[in-house]
Amino acid sequence: MSSTKKKELPVILREHAESQFADELAALAETDDRQRPPNWKLSPWAVTTYLMGGTLSNGAVIIPKYVGSRRLMEIAVATLATDRALLLLGVPGTAKTWVSEHLAAAVSGDSTLLVQGTAGTAEEAIRYGWNYAMLLAKGPSLDALVPSPVMRAMTEGRIARVEELTRIPSDVQDTLITILSEKTLPIPELNTEAQATKGFNVIATANNRDKGVNELSSALKRRFNTVVLPPPATVEEEVTIVQQRVASLGRALELPGDAPAIEEIRRIVTIFRELRDGKTEDGKMKLKSPSGTLSTAEAISVVNSGVALAAHFGDGRLKPVDVASSLTGAIIKDPVQDAIVWKEYLETVAKERDDWKALYRACRETL
Structure with a gap:
């Protein structure tokens, strides 16, 4: 008696946009009654709605792909x-x-x-x-x-x-x-x-x-x-982008554990923005900027790495200790000059913020 083993199809790590958001594109095409340029699948209005998000007349929700x-x-x-x-x-x-x-x-x-x-x-x-x-x-x-x-x-x-x-x-x-x-x-x-x-x-x-x-x-x-395309205009915009992308990556990678707390994301985004701008959020203190770009994409990577650590080696909840190493690595590209900038930021800014104590201690241990 012979048995045939069903061949499992490979699971795609990252689907192309047209596959990942096929339902949204189909919903837009269904309700899109505006003029379409030759060979376009959607009208310019529908393409913009697909990027910016919104709720369609048939109740379908289009999530924003671009925040700005x-x-x-x-x-x-x-x-x-x-x-x-x-x-x-x-x-x-x-x-x-x-x-x-x-x-x-x-x-x-x-x-x-x-x-x-x-x-x-x-x-x-x-x-x-x-x-x-x-x-x-x-x-x-x-x-x-x-x-x-x-x-x-x-x-x-x-x-x-x-x-x-x-x-x-x-x-x-x-x-x-x-x-x-x-x-x-x-x-x-x-x-x-x-x-x-x-x-x-x-x-x-x-x-x-x-x-x-x-x-x-x-x-x-x-x-x-x-x-x-400029960097996100506000902290809230950047936090929203990081939160959405981390959630999307977490689903794609099937990471267990809780969604990262908004407070942890906000701290990382704030650090990146302040070091990028060369001043604190309130404008009261000037700061040195590191050699790297400290982009939103890097903030996403820091949070995502922390989520993976928390999921596989912690209790599933993102904590400062989970992001400290990746955060330090993202900031210190030049081992001499950037290390000085990061240490100065930790001692003069992070240390003085009451709700940043755990993050300060975790980052100091990485240096």
Whole structure:
């Protein structure tokens, strides 16, 4: 007697936005009666609602993906409905990649047409490559051509994403000029071209701390409409972002234990903001700033690491001792100068706050 063992499907660690929020996108499509640009899955209004959150006429609740200025998101969405590409610019941790992914998911239903910019990114990543076995066997042909994500987006009328554009070598960046201005990609080897269909556009992201690494040429800059994503304007905004992302990551990673207390998140966010701004929240004391960016993304990482420690090696409740090591590691990038800044902050600010005593002691023990 034989038995067959059912093969278990792998559990995806992080689903793409269009899969993770498929129910929300479907609910928006169902109630969306506004005009949609060619090949868009939703209208610009619905795309903005998907990003900013809200309650629909059918009662469906859309959770916010971006906490900040609605006007910025409206400008970004409106740009994608024109013939200009969109450049999301900002310091690290301002949700540029997050916004890029969700925009592509809502507009095209596909956020995977992605070029990751690095110093080693070649022209083929933006234009096309070749299947060399087929190329040697049959010579240049459409069958031997391997389209890039950008080329696929052109022919399918979708959104292509280019991450960290200023990390890409300048000569490779300029490959985008013809694509963005003429909406065509020449294929000289085949004496033909790929033409963009309606719905095609590009979202690029860039870190303004990288200015001068591979600065965009003026010709390429003119092809983009730039939207600067600022750090969260208030403590409350940043706390909300950290709380939402930590909860989402906790569900994805199946971390046991309680949700982190809002007070612990607020302390971490306050530390990051004060060190970033070079002054205390009340403005009464000037502070030295460390060399790192201390972004919202890093605050999320600190809290998430603490949640994992509390869940697996504690009682499930996030405590100062759980975040102290990650907090110190996030702040001290330069072992000499940043250590001085952190010690000074602990002694002059954290130590003096009555409800911060446990955090002060836990952080001092890490130094």
